[in-house]
Amino acid sequence: MSAASSHVLEADGIQLAFGERRILSDVYLRVQTGQVVGLLGRNGCGKSTLLQTVFGGRHLPDASVRVNGRRVVPAYRQPGLLNYLPQVPLLPERLTVAEAARMFGVNAQQALDGFPDLSAQLSRRIGELSGGTTRLVQVLLLLHANTQFSLFDEPFSGVMPVHVETLADLFQQAKARKGILLTDHRYAEVLPLCDVVYLLQNGRLEQLPSDPVPALRDRGYLAS
Amino acid sequence: MTISTYLRALGLFYRTVAPFAVVFSLLIFAVAAVGPFPNWPLPLTLGLVLTKLSTFSVIWYLSEQLRPHQYWLYLNLHIAPWQLWAGVIVADTLLFSAAVLLLHAVLP
Numbered sequence: 156m157s158a159a160s161s162h163v164l165e166a167d168g169i170q171l172a173f174g175e176r177r178i179l180s181d182v183y184l185r186v187q188t189g190q191v192v193g194l195l196g197r198n199g200c201g202k203s204t205l206l207q208t209v210f211g212g213r214h215l216p217d218a219s220v221r222v223n224g225r226r227v228v229p230a231y232r233q234p235g236l237l238n239y240l241p242q243v244p245l246l247p248e249r250l251t252v253a254e255a256a257r258m259f260g261v262n263a264q265q266a267l268d269g270f271p272d273l274s275a276q277l278s279r280r281i282g283e284l285s286g287g288t289t290r291l292v293q294v295l296l297l298l299h300a301n302t303q304f305s306l307f308d309e310p311f312s313g314v315m316p317v318h319v320e321t322l323a324d325l326f327q328q329a330k331a332r333k334g335i336l337l338t339d340h341r342y343a344e345v346l347p348l349c350d351v352v353y354l355l356q357n358g359r360l361e362q363l364p365s366d367p368v369p370a371l372r373d374r375g376y377l378a379s
Numbered sequence: 380m381t382i383s384t385y386l387r388a389l390g391l392f393y394r395t396v397a398p399f400a401v402v403f404s405l406l407i408f409a410v411a412a413v414g415p416f417p418n419w420p421l422p423l424t425l426g427l428v429l430t431k432l433s434t435f436s437v438i439w440y441l442s443e444q445l446r447p448h449q450y451w452l453y454l455n456l457h458i459a460p461w462q463l464w465a466g467v468i469v470a471d472t473l474l475f476s477a478a479v480l481l482l483h484a485v486l487p
Contacts, residue, residue: 212454231454234380238455243448245455247391258387258456297455 161188162303163224164237164334166209168217171201179205179215180358186304186334186351191326193345194338195376196355202338203242205355206306209336210239222303237304238297242312245293248282252292255281259300266299267292269321287313294322298329305329307337311344323348342377380457388456389466395449399441400471403434404478420486423479431475435468 167183178201186192196202207213209220211229220230227233238259246255252273256263267273273292281289294310311319319341326335326348339345346352352367353360356374363370371377407430412419421427442449450460 210454212451229459232457232459234457239451241448241451243451245451247395247452249394250391258384 162222162334163187164209164220164222164304164336165224166205166218166220168219169205169208169215170217171204171208171215177358179208179355182355182358182360184209184336184353184360186336188303188332188334189330190350191330191335191337191348193349193352194336194355194360195342195345195352195371196338197376200355201358202355203308205360206239206308206336206338207241210237210306212239212241235302237306238300238302239306240293240297240308240310242308244281244289246281246289248280250281251278252281252284253277255292256296259296261296261299263296266295269325270295270318287315287318290314291318291322295325298325298335302333304334304336307335307339309339310337311339311341319344342371384456385458385462385466388453388458389463389470392449392453392463393467393470395446396438396442396467397471399438400434400467403438404431404471404475407431407434407475408482420483421479422483423476427479428472428476431472432468435464435471439464 164186165184167181169179169182171179182205184205194202194205204213208215208218209230211220211231214229218228219226220228222230222236227236230237231239253263256266263277264274267277270291273288276284276288281292284292290310290313294307297305297307311322314322323344329335337345346367352363354363354371354374354376356376368377372379407427408421411417411421453460453463
């Protein structure tokens with residue numbers, strides 16, 4: 156794997172309220188090449204909205220997203236900049252795994268290399284795969300795509316434990332060439348993986364100390 | 380985004396929209412054939428094309444309501460929703476016009 160130049164993705168000014176309920180309040184977020192950044196928070200606190208806003212799929216008026224100080228809104232329009240895995244299925248059911256890989260410019264064989272049981276399923280349609288396998292395929296394709304950043308909304312959802320461990324290793328390898336921002340409730344897997352952990356609570360994003368567990372307990376995200 | 384990626388994405392997107400587009404095209408043909416003012420076989424006129432184009436607002440609405448998450452794949456390919464709809468409208472209107480011309484040519 157060739158050494159990648161370093162890039163910094165920053166997002167701020169992100170505000171969102173539904174009536175009286177403030178979801179996001181002047182959030183600042185930073186991800187750089189070589190980092191896996193974890194975004195934790197309770198259900199409905201705005202994690203997905205934040206990822207979608209950074210990606211550019213959701214437009215919020217004051218949101219500013221910058222890469223190396225240059226404004227990139229909507230970020231998804233910049234080829235090679237970033238990709239995003241939503242919580243909902245990403246790929247059409249009729250597409251085969253190989254076709255999906257081709258669309259993302261990914262070498263399918265290489266992307267599925269660490270998962271021998273997946274390699275045999277290249278010619279199968281996405282709709283024929285189990286939910287967990289589909290999720291895994293989607294994560295692998297985006298992780299291997301040639302982008303500076305990848306944003307993942309619940310990448311481990313439905314993925315079986317033995318694959319989660321391999322996937323976590325792949326995240327660690329991939330961060331050498333891209334910045335990774337992920338959110339997932341499987342904190343036991345997420346925390347050891349992350350170089351930086353943010354907690355989104357009451358609309359505010361707080362960067363937690365290097366040992367985030369006490370802070371997560373103090374703030375009610377983990378049971379004490 | 381390369382042209383081939385765009386065309387591949389457009390093909391995928393068009394397949395999700397095509398059922399609605401076909402229904403509205405058949406509806407236009409049916410009204411022309413058995414409506415209160417029969418005009419069959421339909422001549423290809425500006426009014427007909429505008430009628431066809433006007434159906435896309437309904438198709439867009441139905442598509443947004445039934446598949447609210449349909450764009451994430453295309454955004455990951457750096458394609459904005461308006462680019463997909465522009466392609467769909469052009470392609471489907473051309474197909475519709477070709478069908479009208481064909482019917483006009485082969486029917487008495």
